[in-house]
Amino acid sequence: MITRKKDTAQVFATGSVRVRASSKADAGKLLKDTENSIRRALGCTGCGVCIGKCPRNAIRIENKIAYIGDKCTHCGKCIExxxxVKFVRD
Ligand code: SF4
Ligand code: SF4
Structure with a gap:
């Protein structure tokens, strides 16, 4: 589940995604952010670019995969x- 204020996106094992948001625009943005988070989780190469962008020092690399720790405030700078996320598309 991804949350932003009162908006939520749930990703199910079946592949379906349910988004609840206060407006259509917020739902669209949350859905896009959810897609990007999944892309990153599945495609992470452990390059480490995101580490330098995190203001909370919440990212660590283990076995060539980035892990986000509890200090994360969901600012989104690492995904940017x-x-x-930026270059890989199906
Ligand atoms: S999540 Fe971080 S370590 Fe993984 S591919 Fe993206 S920038 Fe590189
Ligand atoms: S969302 Fe922000 S605080 Fe969380 S890991 Fe990424 S850059 Fe760090």
Missing amino acids: VCPV
Whole structure:
């Protein structure tokens, strides 16, 4: 589940996604952010680019995969620079 204020996106094992948001625009943005988070989680190469962008020092790399720790405030700066999100498309 991804949350932003009162908006939520739930991703199910079946592949379906349910978004609840206060407006259509907020729902669209949350859905896009959810897609990007999934892309990053599945495609992470452990490049480490995101580490330098995190203001909370919440990211660590283990076995070539980025892990987000409890200090994360969901600011989104790490996703903005992730090459998997920026450049990799199906
Ligand atoms: S920038 Fe993206 S691909 Fe690189 S370590 Fe971070 S999450 Fe993984
Ligand atoms: S969302 Fe922000 S605080 Fe969380 S890991 Fe990414 S850059 Fe760090």
